[in-house]
Structures are given as structure tokens and as C-alpha cells.
Amino acid sequence: FVIHFSGDIKASEVKSLAKEVDSILAVAEKQDEVLLRLESPGGVVNGYGLAAAQLARIKEAGIHLVVSVDQVAASGGYMMASVADQIIASPFAIVGSIGVVAQLPNINRFLSDKGVDVELHTAGKYKRTLTMLGKNTEEGREKFQEELEVIHRLFKEHIAFYRPTLDIESVATGEYWYGKSALSLNLVDHLITGDAYLLDKYKTHDYQIFSVEYKVKKSKIASLYRSAMQYLVRNGLS
Known part of the structure; x- marks a missing residue:
């Protein structure tokens, strides 16, 4: 079974992924294999944590689960x-970046210069650590950094659980590597493109290959409305 995941910062495809996994588990047998063709630079931890789950x-x-990274x-x-039993990657695929990053602008000084006061009220000492509009404190910065370190620790524990032979401390620096280097670091298991892997399975293992994709069918009324609006815009009538 072949599924695809093209990730954005919100891991928006996680709902479709869940449905695809449901469909596969409903019919798959122990001798079957799932290939996930994955392309993602990462994003929010809760979204990608759910996708991994x-x-x-x-x-x-x-x-058996294989993840292909082209x-x-x-x-x-x-x-x-x-999470995969095996990670395959193309020779120049970008892999890794086991780290956590967060940033936000602070325009408090600009607002103060314009005579604008910002009041922030919270119930709970750390309900808000850093703010875009108010004045940030060293205590808030330290707490924010502490929260990032907690997420990083959980990230490392996740990777170490699924890839116990990996030297997690040497690769959990936030750096990324290309395929050949990633292989030497045990971040991936084999250098091959997803296409080549599928072709090999088809030729040498007598596999039946099924592509699984979940799509929401749009109503005819919505499609007609969208077509009508496009016609109006093209003809300068809207």
C-alpha cells in the first residue's frame, strides 16, 4: 500500500493520513507492507506528533512500514x-533537523514611542511568557526557553525509542544532513528513490501495489457556484 504525505507547517494532511491508515488497517494482512512517500520540512509539534502517532x-x-524521502x-x-521500520532516501535528500525553534517579533518599544500603552492580564503565573505587544521580562524568556527544552527532550526520546541504534545526542543538534551523510549517521537505512524502490518491489517480489488516497468529494452545488464565480471574474462582471 502506498500513501503520500506532503507536509506544511500545520501538518494539514494529518486528517487525510488518519483516514488512509484506517482504510489500510481494515484490509491489510501481516505479510503486507506500507510505503509512505514523505516530503516535509516540519512544523508544529502537536500536528506532527499526531501524524507520527x-x-x-x-x-x-x-x-511493515517503510518511509521514502526523495x-x-x-x-x-x-x-x-x-517511526518506520525502514527509512529510505535519495542521495541528496535533506534529513534531520532534530531541534525546536520559536520566534516572535516584539513591537513594545515602537508602541511606547507612539504613546501606546499595552496591558496584559493573566491568571496563572506562566499563562503568557513572551508577548508581541507588551514588555518581555527575563523571567518570561527563561520560562519560554525551558518550554522549548522540554519539547526538545520529548522529541529526542521519540527518535531514540524508534531508532535505538542512533546516537541521539550527536544528531539532535538542530542540524540537517544530505542523504549520504544521513546514512553514515544512521538517520536513514538505505539510499534509493521511492520510484526505484517501488519498481524493484514490482519486478522482484511479485507484489500488488495499491495507491491509497483520501479525498473529500465536493458537492455539485459548490462546484457550480465556484465555476460561476470564476466565469464572472474572467469576464469582468464581478
């Missing part, structure tokens, strides 16, 4: 990939 369901069912599986993308 969906993939873990495949392994828990005793079905271009990039970084940060949250690698969090997903690490």
Missing part, C-alpha cells in the same frame, strides 16, 4: 519518518 498504528498492527524530511518530518 497515526503511522505508529501501522507498526502496532504488525505491518527531497526532505526535517524536524517534524523526521519525527514522522523515524
